[in-house]
Amino acid sequence: MSDNKLLAVDDALARVLAGATRLGEETVALADARGRTLSRDLVARRTQPPVDVSAMDGYAVHVADLARGPVKIVGESAAGHGYGAPLGPGEAVRIFTGAPVPDGADAILLQEDAEVEAGNGGVKPGASAGNHIRTAGLDFREGAAALFAGTRLGFAELALAAAMNHAMLPVARRPRVALLAAGDELVPPGAEPGPSQIISTNNFAVAAIAEEAGAEVIDFGIFRDDLAELERAIGIAREAQADILVTLGGASVGDRDLLRPALARQGMTLDFWKIAMRPGKPLISGRLGDAHILGLPGNPVASIVCALVFLAPLIRALQGDPGSGADPTETAIAGADLPANKGRRDYMRATLAKDAEGRLVATPMPMQDSSLLTELARSQALLIREPGDAPLPAGAPCRIWRL
Numbered sequence: 001m002s003d004n005k006l007l008a009v010d011d012a013l014a015r016v017l018a019g020a021t022r023l024g025e026e027t028v029a030l031a032d033a034r035g036r037t038l039s040r041d042l043v044a045r046r047t048q049p050p051v052d053v054s055a056m057d058g059y060a061v062h063v064a065d066l067a068r069g070p071v072k073i074v075g076e077s078a079a080g081h082g083y084g085a086p087l088g089p090g091e092a093v094r095i096f097t098g099a100p101v102p103d104g105a106d107a108i109l110l111q112e113d114a115e116v117e118a119g120n121g122g123v124k125p126g127a128s129a130g131n132h133i134r135t136a137g138l139d140f141r142e143g144a145a146a147l148f149a150g151t152r153l154g155f156a157e158l159a160l161a162a163a164m165n166h167a168m169l170p171v172a173r174r175p176r177v178a179l180l181a182a183g184d185e186l187v188p189p190g191a192e193p194g195p196s197q198i199i200s201t202n203n204f205a206v207a208a209i210a211e212e213a214g215a216e217v218i219d220f221g222i223f224r225d226d227l228a229e230l231e232r233a234i235g236i237a238r239e240a241q242a243d244i245l246v247t248l249g250g251a252s253v254g255d256r257d258l259l260r261p262a263l264a265r266q267g268m269t270l271d272f273w274k275i276a277m278r279p280g281k282p283l284i285s286g287r288l289g290d291a292h293i294l295g296l297p298g299n300p301v302a303s304i305v306c307a308l309v310f311l312a313p314l315i316r317a318l319q320g321d322p323g324s325g326a327d328p329t330e331t332a333i334a335g336a337d338l339p340a341n342k343g344r345r346d347y348m349r350a351t352l353a354k355d356a357e358g359r360l361v362a363t364p365m366p367m368q369d370s371s372l373l374t375e376l377a378r379s380q381a382l383l384i385r386e387p388g389d390a391p392l393p394a395g396a397p398c399r400i401w402r403l
């Protein structure tokens with residue numbers, strides 16, 4: 001098949017995500033919720049702040065009183081312990097940050113701006129009093145939804161959920177991802193490889209990408225390039241009730257590339273095989289029972305880029321994230337002349353730097369072979385070129401995906 005007849009990456013992603021709806025939900029403690037995805041909107045159980053509070057240490061006053069001379073300090077309001085009475089005319093209350101503003105006070109005289117008179121308990125402004133009052137409900141009001149289903153819980157969301165007084169959170173079940181690598185040449189790290197054997201790397205990178213996207217990963221290890229052995233491996237992954245079965249390698253056209261036939265014999269419905277992507281052309285996508293199948297190509301960088309482009313969004317979609325298929329790219333300036341692109345979308349490994357004007361410059365690595373992990377590890381971004389793109393001069397705008 002010529003490259004310009006291959007399925008476009010965006011169409012392939014749309015097909016991968018088409019059948020992906022949120023899995024079940026569960027309830028977890030706030031302290032265990034980092035990285036999880038809300039399965040329901042979260043409604044505030046209280047108003048924050050619950051009453052008007054001071055934003056500064058100083059004195060709660062009536063602004064109008066200050067023009068008439070010193071005001072008398074009649075008491076104190078600290079965080080958690082209010083003054084407990086309204087402020088009368090000509091009165092001030094010593095107040096601290098976060099403390100309730102007494103009824104009737106309309107300003108806070110900053111401590112630094114106040115002159116306290118010795119002996120008589122009076123205070124007068126050395127500068128004008130500011131408002132410095134956080135009104136009740138400034139942050140959120142009871143009954144209002146402030147976090148929404150599909151939101152991933154990071155530090156800000158966890159703080160907000162806590163402030164809304166949610167000790168337990170409803171979250172999407174983690175998608176279960178089964179990994180299996182195929183290749184007679186592969187041994188695990190730490191093993192003694194034979195003369196032409198290599199260390200299996202793709203499972204570690206793909207597991208990291210999957211976990212980062214919120215999945216629970218089960219790595220079933222390495223299997224030989226043998227049809228019966230690969231069918232057995234697929235059976236093991238099915239028994240583990242994987243939501244996504246990810247195979248690594250054996251996806252191309254060689255006589256030893258047996259994963260597609262093994263998956264077919266186990267009953268996979270193939271959706272597509274081979275896409276207009278470099279690296280990553282021989283990607284397999286299909287369904288086997290309820291499980292989503294992604295057959296990632298063996299070349300390490302192809303495995304990794306395909307996991308970023310397809311697997312991570314699929315994992316997000318299975319957790320109900322409405323933005324799972326969103327475009328992750330941004331604009332930068334090309335740091336070198338680039339030749340015309342052929343028929344596949346190219347994800348070039350590139351370094352990022354700022355030029356003298358502060359613009360982001362993306363410079364492709366000199367070698368782009370999809371086996372080169374050193375070049376990938378030195379890159380900060382993928383510089384994306386569309387099929388059929390004309391030559392791009394250095395300094396022209398380009399699209400990048402930060403790694």
Ligand SMILES: Nc1nc2c(c(=O)[nH]1)N[C@H]1C(S)=C(S)[C@@H](COP(=O)(O)OP(=O)(O)OC[C@H]3O[C@@H](n4cnc5c(N)ncnc54)[C@H](O)[C@@H]3O)O[C@H]1N2
Pocket residue numbers: 181182183185186198199200201202203248249250251252253254257279280281282296297298299300302370371
């Ligand atoms: N005649 C053709 N040959 C190839 C084509 C093609 O269209 N026609 N496509 C090429 C492209 S593009 C890619 S990408 C690879 C993908 O091949 P496979 O998915 O079948 O992968 P393997 O042959 O099993 O391995 C390729 C390469 O990657 C190494 N590998 C495999 N698994 C791992 C692993 N877990 N960890 C580290 N490295 C791994 C393997 O040793 C090979 O060197 O096909 C091209 N060929």
Ligand code: MOO
Pocket residue numbers: 277278279280281282297299301302370
């Ligand atoms: O997709 Mo392959 O990775 O171009 O080598």
